[in-house]
Amino acid sequence: MTTAETTVFETLESNVRGYCRSWPTVFETARGTWLTDENGTDYLDFFAGAGALNYGHNNPVLKRALIDYLVGDGITHGLDMSTVAKRTLLETLRELVFEPRGLDYKVQFPGPTGANAVEAALKLARKVTGRTAVLNFTNAFHGMTLGALSVTGNAAKRAGAGVPLIHATPMPYDGYLGVADDLSWMRRALDDSSSGLDRPAAVIVETVQGEGGVNIARAAWLRQLAELCADRGILLIVDDVQMGCGRTGSFFSFEFAGITPDIVTLSKSIGGYGLPMALVLMKRELDQWAPGEHNGTFRGNNAAFVTADKALRHYWADGRLEAATLAKGERLRTSLTAMVEHFGGITTRGRGLVHGLVFADSSQAAKVCRIAFENGLLVETSGSEDEVVKLLPPLTITDDELTLGLDILVRAVDIVRH
Numbered sequence: 070m071t072t073a074e075t076t077v078f079e080t081l082e083s084n085v086r087g088y089c090r091s092w093p094t095v096f097e098t099a100r101g102t103w104l105t106d107e108n109g110t111d112y113l114d115f116f117a118g119a120g121a122l123n124y125g126h127n128n129p130v131l132k133r134a135l136i137d138y139l140v141g142d143g144i145t146h147g148l149d150m151s152t153v154a155k156r157t158l159l160e161t162l163r164e165l166v167f168e169p170r171g172l173d174y175k176v177q178f179p180g181p182t183g184a185n186a187v188e189a190a191l192k193l194a195r196k197v198t199g200r201t202a203v204l205n206f207t208n209a210f211h212g213m214t215l216g217a218l219s220v221t222g223n224a225a226k227r228a229g230a231g232v233p234l235i236h237a238t239p240m241p242y243d244g245y246l247g248v249a250d251d252l253s254w255m256r257r258a259l260d261d262s263s264s265g266l267d268r269p270a271a272v273i274v275e276t277v278q279g280e281g282g283v284n285i286a287r288a289a290w291l292r293q294l295a296e297l298c299a300d301r302g303i304l305l306i307v308d309d310v311q312m313g314c315g316r317t318g319s320f321f322s323f324e325f326a327g328i329t330p331d332i333v334t335l336s337k338s339i340g341g342y343g344l345p346m347a348l349v350l351m352k353r354e355l356d357q358w359a360p361g362e363h364n365g366t367f368r369g370n371n372a373a374f375v376t377a378d379k380a381l382r383h384y385w386a387d388g389r390l391e392a393a394t395l396a397k398g399e400r401l402r403t404s405l406t407a408m409v410e411h412f413g414g415i416t417t418r419g420r421g422l423v424h425g426l427v428f429a430d431s432s433q434a435a436k437v438c439r440i441a442f443e444n445g446l447l448v449e450t451s452g453s454e455d456e457v458v459k460l461l462p463p464l465t466i467t468d469d470e471l472t473l474g475l476d477i478l479v480r481a482v483d484i485v486r487h
């Protein structure tokens with residue numbers, strides 16, 4: 070890293086920047102599971118663009134589709150005009166994602182980011198039900214716009230924004246306070262008119278809280294939640310922005326629980342190539358939008374539609390990616406379990422290819438990430454206290470790369486724990 074370049078980041082770019090502090094180098098190229106900095110040093114990526122790169126960097130299959138589209142002068146910016154790229158994607162979603170799962174969703178393109186999808190989902194739920202409250206869970210993360218922040222159960226993330234949670238109390242998440250599979254507190258609060266809780270429009274939940282520290286909702290708990298919502302006419306929104314697109318071993322992260330959310334938000338890896346794109350999926354009867362009622366200049370990123378379509382066709386036409394993700398996830402789980410048994414004082418949890426190593430405090434987790442970086446591995450922390458090292462490699466990672474990353478991680482943990 071040259072001084073001049075350091076200076077321009079420090080003098081010109083806002084103080085808000087974060088990742089460059091954890092990984093103090095200047096990256097230049099990336100391919101598959103690897104990033105390379107301007108000095109030619111390679112880094113193994115166990116971070117995958119915060120979940121946006123499930124198919125790896127510059128995936129060659131997606132790159133070819135993108136190049137061909139651009140060379141042919143395909144529309145890149147399309148607002149919500151009908152385009153060939155969008156029609157192709159919609160048909161592919163129906164054929165490869167919805168029909169095989171018996172889902173009857175309509176599709177909204179809310180704008181480029183996960184937060185755009187969350188905003189649209191919240192607004193739709195309020196509009197359809199005529200109610201305003203939305204229940205969310207402790208340690209939830211739904212995005213940085215003000216509406217999304219208002220359902221983000223993390224005071225540090227909301228700090229300074231001046232938005233209170235849009236209900237009175239964060240709801241306990243599965244396993245929180247050691248209470249497993251128990252929604253009785255929530256049921257009581259909803260049924261007790263003196264609780265001060267208005268009947269909510271919706272409940273928004275991540276089946277695995279990514280930013281919240283790899284907190285995993287159990288299938289039985291999710292089923293109870295879905296039933297509770299259905300009983301009381303509350304819409305269930307699953308925020309699959311980070312855990313969707315195969316991260317947990319199935320295309321949608323809620324499939325293992327056998328539930329069908331009323332509304333689903335997707336972003337990050339749905340574009341396939343790291344291109345900004347988001348979707349809101351809503352049960353057919355919920356599509357009560359009037360034309361133009363919700364919009365956004367960048368809701369028609371047709372280049373992303375092309376790579377999204379290619380990713381679905383290439384990776385989701387058969388069960389191979391799911392099987393490979395589960396197999397690699399199992400390897401990861403076995404290795405991490407051995408690691409925590411060996412070192413003590415840490416625990417692990419995960420599903421599919423998202424796993425966490427939970428340390429006693431944030432300084433240990435930060436040190437592991439720093440030492441990992443110095444040895445060529447990119448991992449980041451998550452959790453309410455940043456005490457969890459989150460492992461989120463591309464789903465296309467090879468067995469050798471997984472082994473190499475785990476070796477670097479073991480050495481880092483060894484240094485920190487001794």
Ligand code: PMP
Binds near residue numbers: 213311
């Ligand atoms: N929901 C979840 C579950 C997320 O993990 C994130 C991003 N980390 C978002 C929403 C917000 O997405 P974006 O940063 O693209 O706005």
